Amino acid sequence: MKYLLLIPMAALLFSCGEKKETPADVQSRIRTMEDSVFESLTFDKRKAQALVDVYKAYANANPGDTLAAEYLFRAANVAKSMHDGEEGLKLYDRIIREFPSWRRLPDVYYLKAFTIDSELNRKGEAYTAYQDVIGRFPDHPFAKDARAMMDNLQYSDEELIQRFEAMQDSVEQAQAATGKP
Numbered sequence: 001m002k003y004l005l006l007i008p009m010a011a012l013l014f015s016c017g018e019k020k021e022t023p024a025d026v027q028s029r030i031r032t033m034e035d036s037v038f039e040s041l042t043f044d045k046r047k048a049q050a051l052v053d054v055y056k057a058y059a060n061a062n063p064g065d066t067l068a069a070e071y072l073f074r075a076a077n078v079a080k081s082m083h084d085g086e087e088g089l090k091l092y093d094r095i096i097r098e099f100p101s102w103r104r105l106p107d108v109y110y111l112k113a114f115t116i117d118s119e120l121n122r123k124g125e126a127y128t129a130y131q132d133v134i135g136r137f138p139d140h141p142f143a144k145d146a147r148a149m150m151d152n153l154q155y156s157d158e159e160l161i162q163r164f165e166a167m168q169d170s171v172e173q174a175q176a177a178t179g180k181p
Helices: 002-016 023-039 045-061 066-081 085-098 105-119 123-136 141-152 157-178
Strands: none
Touching: 023 045, 023 066, 045 066, 066 085, 066 105, 085 105, 105 123, 105 141, 123 141
């Protein structure tokens, strides 16, 4: 019986003596977790949430590391995949606030607007967010996409489907008239 008590105590002493995980160790663990989440054909929400938590923990522990912004961006995208638009929005805002010169900032602004639109269905706020993309990055390809998304905000889902079907019919008629597929 007294030996059974020694096992947990030995485990506790052993764990206290472990060295602190380096950023490289965490990056390796993140790659393993990403593989686990993304290799499966079925989406495991528990694993995905654990991955989001590790991404955020890395960014918290390494705020000056260039990978921190990338991991927060990935966390936002995984949160969106879990249909947690609010969490995705918080993470996009955090990137904007903490990494204002990050190379993928146009992506962040656009995906923030898209999340407000598609996940949270807040059309007025999405319109303003799309305008922000255009104002900040007028020459970026996402500015053109933001304009198109703003145009579509006025339509219901049913109206959009009808518009796209009509566009498809027009394309098919034009192809038939010219004999080109």
